Amino acid sequence: MITLDYADRRPIYEQVVDKMKDLILLGVLETDSQLPSVRELAMDLSINPNTVQRAYAELERQGVIYCVKGRGNFVAGISTLKEQHKEEMKSQLSELVKKAKKADITEGDFVELVKQFYAEK
Amino acid sequence: MITLDYADRRPIYEQVVDKMKDLILLGVLETDSQLPSVRELAMDLSINPNTVQRAYAELERQGVIYCVKGRGNFVAGISTLKEQHKEEMKSQLSELVKKAKKADITEGDFVELVKQFYAEK
Amino acid sequence: MITLDYADRRPIYEQVVDKMKDLILLGVLETDSQLPSVRELAMDLSINPNTVQRAYAELERQGVIYCVKGRGNFVAGISTLKEQHKEEMKSQLSELVKKAKKADITEGDFVELVKQFYAEK
Amino acid sequence: MITLDYADRRPIYEQVVDKMKDLILLGVLETDSQLPSVRELAMDLSINPNTVQRAYAELERQGVIYCVKGRGNFVAGISTLKEQHKEEMKSQLSELVKKAKKADITEGDFVELVKQFYAEK
DNA sequence: GTGGTCTAGACCACA
DNA sequence: GTGGTCTAGACCACA
Numbered sequence: 001m002i003t004l005d006y007a008d009r010r011p012i013y014e015q016v017v018d019k020m021k022d023l024i025l026l027g028v029l030e031t032d033s034q035l036p037s038v039r040e041l042a043m044d045l046s047i048n049p050n051t052v053q054r055a056y057a058e059l060e061r062q063g064v065i066y067c068v069k070g071r072g073n074f075v076a077g078i079s080t081l082k083e084q085h086k087e088e089m090k091s092q093l094s095e096l097v098k099k100a101k102k103a104d105i106t107e108g109d110f111v112e113l114v115k116q117f118y119a120e121k
Numbered sequence: 122m123i124t125l126d127y128a129d130r131r132p133i134y135e136q137v138v139d140k141m142k143d144l145i146l147l148g149v150l151e152t153d154s155q156l157p158s159v160r161e162l163a164m165d166l167s168i169n170p171n172t173v174q175r176a177y178a179e180l181e182r183q184g185v186i187y188c189v190k191g192r193g194n195f196v197a198g199i200s201t202l203k204e205q206h207k208e209e210m211k212s213q214l215s216e217l218v219k220k221a222k223k224a225d226i227t228e229g230d231f232v233e234l235v236k237q238f239y240a241e242k
Numbered sequence: 243m244i245t246l247d248y249a250d251r252r253p254i255y256e257q258v259v260d261k262m263k264d265l266i267l268l269g270v271l272e273t274d275s276q277l278p279s280v281r282e283l284a285m286d287l288s289i290n291p292n293t294v295q296r297a298y299a300e301l302e303r304q305g306v307i308y309c310v311k312g313r314g315n316f317v318a319g320i321s322t323l324k325e326q327h328k329e330e331m332k333s334q335l336s337e338l339v340k341k342a343k344k345a346d347i348t349e350g351d352f353v354e355l356v357k358q359f360y361a362e363k
Numbered sequence: 364m365i366t367l368d369y370a371d372r373r374p375i376y377e378q379v380v381d382k383m384k385d386l387i388l389l390g391v392l393e394t395d396s397q398l399p400s401v402r403e404l405a406m407d408l409s410i411n412p413n414t415v416q417r418a419y420a421e422l423e424r425q426g427v428i429y430c431v432k433g434r435g436n437f438v439a440g441i442s443t444l445k446e447q448h449k450e451e452m453k454s455q456l457s458e459l460v461k462k463a464k465k466a467d468i469t470e471g472d473f474v475e476l477v478k479q480f481y482a483e484k
Numbered sequence: 485g486t487g488g489t490c491t492a493g494a495c496c497a498c499a
Numbered sequence: 500g501t502g503g504t505c506t507a508g509a510c511c512a513c514a
Binding site: 338 | 385455477478
Binding site: 022025026082085086088089090092093094096097098099100101102103105107110111113114115117118120 | 143146147203206207210211213214215217218219220221222223224225226228231232234235236238239
């Protein structure tokens with residue numbers, strides 16, 4: 001379900017957070033469906049349960065999942081996640097455009113790049 | 122000349138690296154002009170000389186500056202830096218477009234956003 | 243009769259305890275009237291019978307309900323519950339006033355807030 | 364500086380978070396002053412550094428402190444903390460008033476209690 | 485020196 | 500069974 005990239009410099013728990021979000025955004029995990037248990041996922045990924053716990057805690061804090069004690073973790077509404085994802089993207093794009101201006105990249109060139117990347121697979 | 126942002130989660134040496142690149146890209150520091158000495162900059166920013174040293178080492182490694190022993194550090198040609206900067210931006214944009222697709226943002230909407238951000242001051 | 247809030251971080255059994263108390267305080271459940279059976283309520287709420295059992299045990303421990311073996315659970319007198327409720331509230335208010343002092347909120351401001359909240363619906 | 368209450372049912376890290384906030388609100392820890400290091404505080408309280416780490420991470424997330432890698436943790440502006448504290452208090456008071464209404468406590472009685480608690484030391 | 489992440493393993497409350 | 504907290508101890512990046 002999830003694969004970790006140990007070459008990635010980001011911490012493992014952060015990778016788990018992002019991969020879970022992706023699975024939800026892609027519709028693999030539906031609203032109110034149950035996530036794998038902390039221990040189960042830890043076994044699957046060959047990592048410590050504490051690390052999974054940390055990832056799940058972060059996901060809960062962000063409102064992406066909710067936890068019912070003694071029962072498990074469940075996917076919260078997908079709409080908030082989509083909204084957050086969009087906002088995040090916009091602010092990153094805003095930063096990128098600022099950089100582009102500094103590098104004297106014209107709007108036309110930038111848009112051309114966007115179209116290229118959209119065309120890719 | 123440089124101001125640090127302690128709220129920024131990135132390490133200080135990385136901020137110094139980026140700010141220096143910005144100064145070069147913006148033309149404030151010209152090719153072959155001398156950078157402030159390690160000690161001087163450390164004093165200025167109230168940070169550890171080790172940190173400045175590390176930033177300069179990184180800049181040298183990236184070919185942005187060159188060091189003449191006993192004389193100091195100097196700005197290398199700006200053209201390589203510009204090229205690097207552009208490549209970096211392209212890969213970031215590529216990532217961003219991937220995200221946008223996940224969030225079901227169409228090419229049209231994306232381009233619209235780009236234009237908006239370009240229009241801003 | 244009762245609805246659970248899975249977004250609430252408190253354990254389910256505690257929510258059941260509190261909701262039952264509310265129903266009694268509001269007069270929905272009268273003195274000596276019978277509560278739904280453990281199994282029945284568990285079915286209704288789609289939760290584990292153990293959880294309902296635990297809630298009922300807690301209510302009995304607090305003297306809010308009494309159990310007749312083989313017959314079921316019944317609402318005890320409402321007066322003790324009212325008294326307890328009041329004491330609990332007083333201690334919470336005491337804590338809150340301590341906090342208010344820390345935040346430099348004057349008695350006047352506090353009382354003003356109380357009046358506002360009383361005025362609301 | 365801080366004492367833990369092992370009778371308290373709340374987790375240790377949460378107690379540390381609250382005590383630190385108190386120290387800041389009371390002016391014991393001033394803006395931009397340095398907090399004890401993770402290891403130091405852990406020694407002081409005879410708890411695990413991980414637990415202190417968790418408390419500090421939470422304080423940073425709440426914007427109460429900021430962290431400079433390799434240097435330590437520092438108190439952020441006190442004004443946001445005061446504002447947060449006030450909002451938290453208001454919402455708790457709002458809840459309490461709702462409860463009071465359920466228990467048929469009049470506004471007059473409630474205000475009387477508030478005045479009593481304010482009079483205490 | 486500083487904080488950040490992670491593992492291994494324990495114990496607890498809750499369902 | 501489920502998640503939540505904590506300890507002990509290691510290793511890393513950063514200053």
